[in-house]
Every structure is written in C-alpha cells, then in structure tokens.
Amino acid sequence: MRQATVYIDSSALQYNLNRVKQLAPHSKIVSMVKANAYGHGIKDCLAALESTDAFGVACLEEAIEIRQLGYTQPITLIEGVFSADEMVDVIQYQLECIVHRIQQVEWLIAHKNTYNALGLKVWIKLNSGMNRLGFKSSEIIDVINRLKVEGFTCVLAMHFANADADHALNEQQIAQFLQVKQACEPIMASCCNSAAIFKYPKLHFDFVRPGIMLYGATPFADQDVHKLDLKPVMTFSAEIIALNHIQQGEHVGYGSSFTAAKNMNIAIVSVGYGDGYPRVYQKPNFVAIRDQLVPVIGRVSMDMIAIDVTDIEAEIGTQVELWGKTRLVDDVADANATIGYELLCRLTQRPSRRTYK
Ligand SMILES: Cc1ncc(COP(=O)(O)O)c(C=O)c1O
Structure with a gap:
C-alpha cells in the first residue's frame, strides 16, 4: 500500500x-x-x-x-x-x-x-x-x-x-x-x-x-515551536519506494532541473503535490530521516519527490518525515514562501490518517 x-x-x-x-x-x-x-x-x-x-x-x-x-x-x-x-x-x-x-x-x-x-x-x-x-x-x-x-x-x-x-x-x-x-x-x-x-x-x-x-506550529516568523514550548501535533510522512545511483551530470525529475554535481545516491519518496506537499520552493528544502535533515532535489511531482541520500543510510521502506517534530512545518512553509497554517490546511484527502494518544 x-x-x-x-x-x-x-x-x-x-x-x-x-x-x-x-x-x-x-x-x-x-x-x-x-x-x-x-x-x-x-x-x-x-x-x-x-x-x-x-x-x-x-x-x-x-x-x-x-x-x-x-x-x-x-x-x-x-x-x-x-x-x-x-x-x-x-x-x-x-x-x-x-x-x-x-x-x-x-x-x-x-x-x-x-x-x-x-x-x-x-x-x-x-x-x-x-x-x-x-x-x-x-x-x-x-x-x-x-x-x-x-x-x-x-x-x-x-x-x-x-x-x-x-x-x-x-x-x-x-x-x-x-x-x-x-x-x-x-x-x-x-x-x-x-x-x-x-x-x-x-x-x-x-x-x-x-x-x-x-x-504545535508557530504564529511568529522568528520563534520556532520549540522556543515557545509547543509540540507539533501533525507528522506527515511517506516512505522510500525506489533508490537510484546517479553519475555526475545526470538529471533528476521533470524538467531535468536538478543536475548532479557528483556521483550520488538518490531516493524516491511516495509523496507529492497530489497529497498537499508544496511544489515550488524559494529556498532549499529538506525532509528528515531518523531526525537528520536530508535535501529534497529536483521538482516535486504529483505523487513523488526525490531526495539526496548520499550521506545517510536509506532503504526501500525507510520512513521519511515531510514535516513533523524534526522538519517543522513552519520551516517547509518558509522555504515555500508561505506560513505553516496554509500547508496544514492544504493537505488533500489522499494521505491516510492515523491518530495516536
Ligand atoms: C477571529 C479569529 N480569532 C482567532 C483566530 C486564531 O488565530 P491563530 O491561529 O493565529 O491563533 C483566528 C484565525 O484566523 C480568527 O480569525
């Protein structure tokens, strides 16, 4: 699934x-x-x-x-x-x-x-x-x-x-x-x-x-939720569904907008703008794997994104936090030139939902 x-x-x-x-x-x-x-x-x-x-x-x-x-x-x-x-x-x-x-x-x-x-x-x-x-x-x-x-x-x-x-x-x-x-x-x-x-x-x-x-998102541009002693309520996550080793000079994704500056390992993650993950960024964007930030590369597709896993252990099935406790929704929003409020409200019906106590 x-x-x-x-x-x-x-x-x-x-x-x-x-x-x-x-x-x-x-x-x-x-x-x-x-x-x-x-x-x-x-x-x-x-x-x-x-x-x-x-x-x-x-x-x-x-x-x-x-x-x-x-x-x-x-x-x-x-x-x-x-x-x-x-x-x-x-x-x-x-x-x-x-x-x-x-x-x-x-x-x-x-x-x-x-x-x-x-x-x-x-x-x-x-x-x-x-x-x-x-x-x-x-x-x-x-x-x-x-x-x-x-x-x-x-x-x-x-x-x-x-x-x-x-x-x-x-x-x-x-x-x-x-x-x-x-x-x-x-x-x-x-x-x-x-x-x-x-x-x-x-x-x-x-x-x-x-x-x-x-x-658990911040109302302020200059103070994050940890500083305000608030806890992010939502974790939006997906998993790695493919791994590719690419050579220097190869491209990734639609428009071939990303060109590898070196040989690298990339992973494809099962999320895209069809789930409510924003497509356009004004600043470098990241996801988190096991509390470590990992760069998103190339264009966001409707159902998939690519990430650079050259420096991190990653397998098929590895969980990727798009936003949550490590990669704050406010930081994704900042990279996307918007506010956390919008990204939270803009999720589509497609991601499955689970609540834990
Ligand atoms: C009248 C009113 N009160 C309170 C709020 C809550 O604002 P916030 O989410 O910034 O706490 C809103 C949000 O738009 C509002 O319109």
Missing part, C-alpha cells in the same frame, strides 16, 4: 492546550477548530480538546458537525451567520454568533427571546484597523447598547492584524479596543489569538482564541 500518512499526536494537542491554560490561567479558552481543525481532522482533535471551554468555527456547517459529534461546549461562529435563515440552525444547535454588520444584528434581534433563553452570548466585532470585519468604533457603542437593551449578554471582540510582529497598528488597535471596552462596561472581552496570547498577557480578558499554537 502506498504510504503517505498524516499522524496526529493527541497528547501533543493536549500539551499545547495546557500551554494555553498556563499562559492565560484566568481566561476561558475558545479553541479554534475551523477548516477541519487547521487540516488536522476535526473528529480526533475535538476528542483531544475535550477540556477546552468552547470552540470557534467559520461557518454553520463546521459548527453542526461538532454538535453531531456530541460536543456540548459553546461554539462561536466567528463570521456570524451569512443569511437570515441560518438563525434557525443557530437556535437549533445552540450556537453563538459574532455580529460584524448591522443586518446580522437585526437577524439576531428577531430571535432574541429564544437566543437569550438558551443563555447564548453575542460577540460584537470591532474593526480596530484590520479592515476585515467589524463595526467602526464610532458605530459599535450604539450597537452594543442596543443589544444590551434587548437583553443580550455581550462580548466585545477584535482581531489583531499584526499580533505576530512589532507593528505600529498594534498599539492603535489596543487603544481603540480599550476605549470601546471602557465605554461599554460592564462587558466581556476577547482579542487574543495565538500570537497575542504570548505577546499581550494583560489583554487576555475573558476569552482567548488560540488556533495555530494548539496544533
């Missing part, structure tokens, strides 16, 4: 959740499990994240899947509902909405009695400068006051555009958030994603919303 396998380490996920608890001991944790738990597989991740306080998802379908799997924690729809009719499901599945535009507020108010009777909170999104979703600070206070009058339990929420970096906008976003919060007291608040959980301990407030850190 072709071996391209995604292994999920449940204990690493639990370890990372405990890291969030350690960093934000006074806040409730909304674990972000959107996009199939950042590509890790929702079902097994929910089981490992059982002790979280709540879940965050991007749409109704993702939320309903969580309910159908039997989880009863609060679920926040982080973009709210997309049409009035979705409010029926919100009530049926007891989901919490973000409101980021006025129409959503009207849809919500139309269901205020049942929504409030179910004890659901409403999250009101401030657009503090990211200019993605949310009410401007000039509008949001009226929205919150109106929701309070209608009996809603409100959470003021915002999202950083640059929590992973030192950017002038951070202080502006914080100042706006604090100003609105003060004007709306008493109100619960939430503004921290993974990077902000590390960076702004004073801004943890009532709810933190970790995503990438739960999965």
Whole structure:
C-alpha cells in the first residue's frame, strides 16, 4: 500500500492546550477548530480538546458537525451567520454568533427571546484597523447598547492584524479596543489569538482564541515551536519506494532541473503535490530521516519527490518525515514562501490518517 500518512499526536494537542491554560490561567479558552481543525481532522482533535471551554468555527456547517459529534461546549461562529435563515440552525444547535454588520444584528434581534433563553452570548466585532470585519468604533457603542437593551449578554471582540510582529497598528488597535471596552462596561472581552496570547498577557480578558499554537506550529516568523514550548501535533510522512545511483551530470525529475554535481545516491519518496506537499520552493528544502535533515532535489511531482541520500543510510521502506517534530512545518512553509497554517490546511484527502494518544 502506498504510504503517505498524516499522524496526529493527541497528547501533543493536549500539551499545547495546557500551554494555553498556563499562559492565560484566568481566561476561558475558545479553541479554534475551523477548516477541519487547521487540516488536522476535526473528529480526533475535538476528542483531544475535550477540556477546552468552547470552540470557534467559520461557518454553520463546521459548527453542526461538532454538535453531531456530541460536543456540548459553546461554539462561536466567528463570521456570524451569512443569511437570515441560518438563525434557525443557530437556535437549533445552540450556537453563538459574532455580529460584524448591522443586518446580522437585526437577524439576531428577531430571535432574541429564544437566543437569550438558551443563555447564548453575542460577540460584537470591532474593526480596530484590520479592515476585515467589524463595526467602526464610532458605530459599535450604539450597537452594543442596543443589544444590551434587548437583553443580550455581550462580548466585545477584535482581531489583531499584526499580533505576530512589532507593528505600529498594534498599539492603535489596543487603544481603540480599550476605549470601546471602557465605554461599554460592564462587558466581556476577547482579542487574543495565538500570537497575542504570548505577546499581550494583560489583554487576555475573558476569552482567548488560540488556533495555530494548539496544533504545535508557530504564529511568529522568528520563534520556532520549540522556543515557545509547543509540540507539533501533525507528522506527515511517506516512505522510500525506489533508490537510484546517479553519475555526475545526470538529471533528476521533470524538467531535468536538478543536475548532479557528483556521483550520488538518490531516493524516491511516495509523496507529492497530489497529497498537499508544496511544489515550488524559494529556498532549499529538506525532509528528515531518523531526525537528520536530508535535501529534497529536483521538482516535486504529483505523487513523488526525490531526495539526496548520499550521506545517510536509506532503504526501500525507510520512513521519511515531510514535516513533523524534526522538519517543522513552519520551516517547509518558509522555504515555500508561505506560513505553516496554509500547508496544514492544504493537505488533500489522499494521505491516510492515523491518530495516536
Ligand atoms: C477571529 C479569529 N480569532 C482567532 C483566530 C486564531 O488565530 P491563530 O491561529 O493565529 O491563533 C483566528 C484565525 O484566523 C480568527 O480569525
């Protein structure tokens, strides 16, 4: 059987959740499990994240899947509902909405009695400068006051555009958030994603919303997961299916883009872009064999890659880590000019999946 396998380490996920608890001991944790738990597989991740306080998802379908799997924690729809009719499901599945535009507020108010009777909170999104979703600070206070009058339990929420970096906008976003919060007291608040959980301990407030850190990838360009004391949850691996000895001057793969500078041993590994392994690299790329980095050479094909095993013992069947605990997904992403988030979410259905505890 072709071996391209995604292994999920449940204990690493639990370890990372405990890291969030350690960093934000006074806040409730909304674990972000959107996009199939950042590509890790929702079902097994929910089981490992059982002790979280709540879940965050991007749409109704993702939320309903969580309910159908039997989880009863609060679920926040982080973009709210997309049409009035979705409010029926919100009530049926007891989901919490973000409101980021006025129409959503009207849809919500139309269901205020049942929504409030179910004890659901409403999250009101401030657009503090990211200019993605949310009410401007000039509008949001009226929205919150109106929701309070209608009996809603409100959470003021915002999202950083640059929590992973030192950017002038951070202080502006914080100042706006604090100003609105003060004007709306008493109100619960939430503004921290993974990077902000590390960076702004004073801004943890009532709810933190970790995503990438739960999965053991870094939100920062300059700090790896080991430094952050997080454990990679996913290991993506494949095996060697062919070995070739090539002479100096011979080529490897499509386009013959790799030319051997010396006689060398190369191995063919059963993974390619059809599995979600990226094809194009701006920097040299590596895999790991027995904790040692090994260069990837030539073009990535749909089903195979070639690696240079001249300096390492390798046989048919040798396991190759494409990313995981030694070759970090963030480093593959860096070589591919993207971020770990994207590679994790971009895996295809083809690799087989196994979870261990
Ligand atoms: C509103 C919101 N909160 C929290 C997160 C989690 O972010 P991260 O994965 O960087 O922790 C996201 C992710 O996109 C988000 O959109």
